[in-house]
Amino acid sequence: MTSTEQEFRPIGGPDRIDMLDAIRGVALFGILLMNLEAFNGPILQAMTGINPSLHGADRLADAFIYIFVQGKFWTLFSLLFGIGFAIMHDSAARSGGDFRRIYKRRLWALLAIGAAHGILIWEGDILFTYAVAGFVLLWRMKGDAPPRLSRILMVYCAPLALLAFAGAMAGNHDDGADIAKMMAEEIRYQGHSTYLMTLQWRAGYFLQSISNLVILLPMATAMFALGVRLHRLGWSRPAMSADDGGGRAALYCYLTGLALMAVSLAISPDVSPIRIDAVFAAVNILNMLAGLFMCLGMFFGLRWLWARPVFRKRLALLAPLGRMALSNYLGQSLVCTLIFCGYGLGYFQQLPRAWHIPFALALIALQTLFSTWWLSRFSMGPAEYLWRWLTYGKRPKFVS
Numbered sequence: 001m002t003s004t005e006q007e008f009r010p011i012g013g014p015d016r017i018d019m020l021d022a023i024r025g026v027a028l029f030g031i032l033l034m035n036l037e038a039f040n041g042p043i044l045q046a047m048t049g050i051n052p053s054l055h056g057a058d059r060l061a062d063a064f065i066y067i068f069v070q071g072k073f074w075t076l077f078s079l080l081f082g083i084g085f086a087i088m089h090d091s092a093a094r095s096g097g098d099f100r101r102i103y104k105r106r107l108w109a110l111l112a113i114g115a116a117h118g119i120l121i122w123e124g125d126i127l128f129t130y131a132v133a134g135f136v137l138l139w140r141m142k143g144d145a146p147p148r149l150s151r152i153l154m155v156y157c158a159p160l161a162l163l164a165f166a167g168a169m170a171g172n173h174d175d176g177a178d179i180a181k182m183m184a185e186e187i188r189y190q191g192h193s194t195y196l197m198t199l200q201w202r203a204g205y206f207l208q209s210i211s212n213l214v215i216l217l218p219m220a221t222a223m224f225a226l227g228v229r230l231h232r233l234g235w236s237r238p239a240m241s242a243d244d245g246g247g248r249a250a251l252y253c254y255l256t257g258l259a260l261m262a263v264s265l266a267i268s269p270d271v272s273p274i275r276i277d278a279v280f281a282a283v284n285i286l287n288m289l290a291g292l293f294m295c296l297g298m299f300f301g302l303r304w305l306w307a308r309p310v311f312r313k314r315l316a317l318l319a320p321l322g323r324m325a326l327s328n329y330l331g332q333s334l335v336c337t338l339i340f341c342g343y344g345l346g347y348f349q350q351l352p353r354a355w356h357i358p359f360a361l362a363l364i365a366l367q368t369l370f371s372t373w374w375l376s377r378f379s380m381g382p383a384e385y386l387w388r389w390l391t392y393g394k395r396p397k398f399v400s
Contacts, residue, residue, distance in 0.1 A: 017087075019238045019306045022315040024080055024322025025368070026302060030073025032332050033065060033360040038124050039336040040351045042183040042190075046070075049270040049283070057354035063269075065356065067261050071291035074126060076298055077325075078220050081130060082227020083236045085137060093144075100138060102391060107134045109390035113326075113383070118206045120199065122333040125206075127326075129213060133220035137228070140221075146232035147225040156222035159215040160288055163281045190341055191348030198343060219288065223295075235300075239307040246304040254297025260290035320371035321364070327381030328367050335363065 037046040045051075050063045085103075092099035114127030141147070189201040230236055239246055264286035271283045305311035321328055338344035340351070351359065374381065378398055380388065388396045 017237065018316060018319045019303065020080060020083060020236065021319040021322035021325075022306070022317075023299065023302050024077070024325045025318025025320075026298070026315075026322075027073050027077040027080065028321060028325060028328055028332075028367075029360060029364045030069050031077060031329070032364060033356065034069050034071075034073060035124060035332070036336070036351075036356045036360060037065070037353075039122070039333075039340050040347070040356070041349050042186045043124055044183055044186075048272065049268070050265075051353070052270050054353055058352055061354040061357055067258075067265070068294075071287055072257075072294045072298065075219070075223050075291050075295040077126075078130070078133075078223035079227040079230070079295060079299060081134075082137070082224035083231045084227075085134070085224060086228040086231035087236070089141075089144075103134070103138055105393070106387070106391040107131045107138070109387055110134070112390075113330075113387065115206070117330060117333065118209075119203050121330070122337050123202045123205045123209065124333075126216075127329075129216045129220055132213060133217055133224055136217070136221045137224045140225075141228065144232070146229040149229065152222050152225045152229065155218050155225070156292060158218045160285045162214070163284055166281060187349070191346070192342040195343040198341065223292075230299075235303070239303055241307065244307075246300045246307075250297050250299075250301035250304055252297075253293045253300060257290040257292070257294030257297060260286050260293065264290065318368060320375050321368045323375060324371045324381030324384060326387060327383040328371065330383055331367065332363065 034046075050059070050066050054062050088103065089099050091097075092102065108131075110127055111131035114125050114129070114131055117127055118125030185201070186205075189198050193201070227236075235246075264283050267286070268279050268283050271280055302315065306315060340346075340348045342348060371381070378385075380396070380398070385396060385398055
């Protein structure tokens with residue numbers, strides 16, 4: 001390790017931006033709420049819109065999560081990943097460190113952590129995709145100029161064009177038998193099998209799910225680049241005043257996203273994953289665009305709230321949760337699989353949909369309390385410690 005690499009260290013202590021940690025905490029809550037349906041049942045069932053078989057409180061909860069949560073928080077988390085990329089790049093530029101070499105090691109470590117998470121703990125991992133998208137961003141990013149918005153939108157919309165083409169060409173293609181077989185297999189392994197049997201199934205599922213990168217990779221890369229652009233334009237720092245335009249940007253973006261969701265619901269409130277047709281394509285395209293705008297609306301809105309002391313005090317409570325984002329994301333998977341899977345408590349498909357919201361609130365509250373306690377004694381979360389060690393090749397200081 002060269003002397004310049006030794007000088008190049010991650011942002012920490014007083015240099016951390018607490019606002020970003022708090023927004024990460026909000027994103028973690030949304031990701032948990034979105035993932036609970038897949039923890040509690042087959043992943044494919046979590047991609048069907050508003051379940052027409054649900055009634056009463058269960059249907060209201062399902063509709064709320066579909067409209068306001070699904071697809072809106074993993075994009076927010078991706079945006080923050082891109083901001084973190086830009087902040088780390090700036091830190092390297094100031095210290096003279098070899099950013100590209102260090103960041104490649106960081107991404108290789110994340111790739112390994114994501115693969116381990118997807119195979120050993122839960123098949124719905126997003127970290128592997130993030131690592132691959134990070135390599136694409138590192139390859140395409142040149143200099144300190146903000147990425148062009150037109151290129152970001154072009155990359156984000158590339159899989160949308162693919163969906164449109166698939167919908168137009170597929171006609172009324174029905175994969176019902178194959179999908180039903182896949183869901184039955186997942187229920188058998190996730191809900192009723194030993195850990196070793198589930199592990200074997202997860203390994204196969206993980207390899208099959210790599211094909212999903214065709215859709216997820218361009219979107220994640222575009223969100224990373226958008227995060228870099230926001231940082232370069234100064235939006236990653238807390239507002240100097242409450243009237244810097246962030247409130248209007250939040251309102252316009254969020255309302256645009258809600259309007260797109262409204263059109264999607266008007267076309268079809270529920271989408272069958274077994275029938276690829278024009279309706280399937282149109283609803284998914286609208287949902288993905290809505291996710292982009294609502295994610296931006298939340299980011300600008302939370303930044304706008306942070307400029308007001310009364311809200312900042314409350315949002316700051318989530319900063320420890322976001323500071324340990326990797327540990328808490330992995331922890332959510334570990335806790336939920338031990339509760340729902342057959343090798344754990346066996347509550348697979350047992351938690352009513354209406355209870356997903358209080359369950360998520362309770363788990364996030366516990367994680368927030370734990371994170372606050374942990375960071376009062378240690379400098380970082382356990383997963384962050386491992387990630388930093390793998391990145392720099394040297395054991396970081398762990399005790400505060």
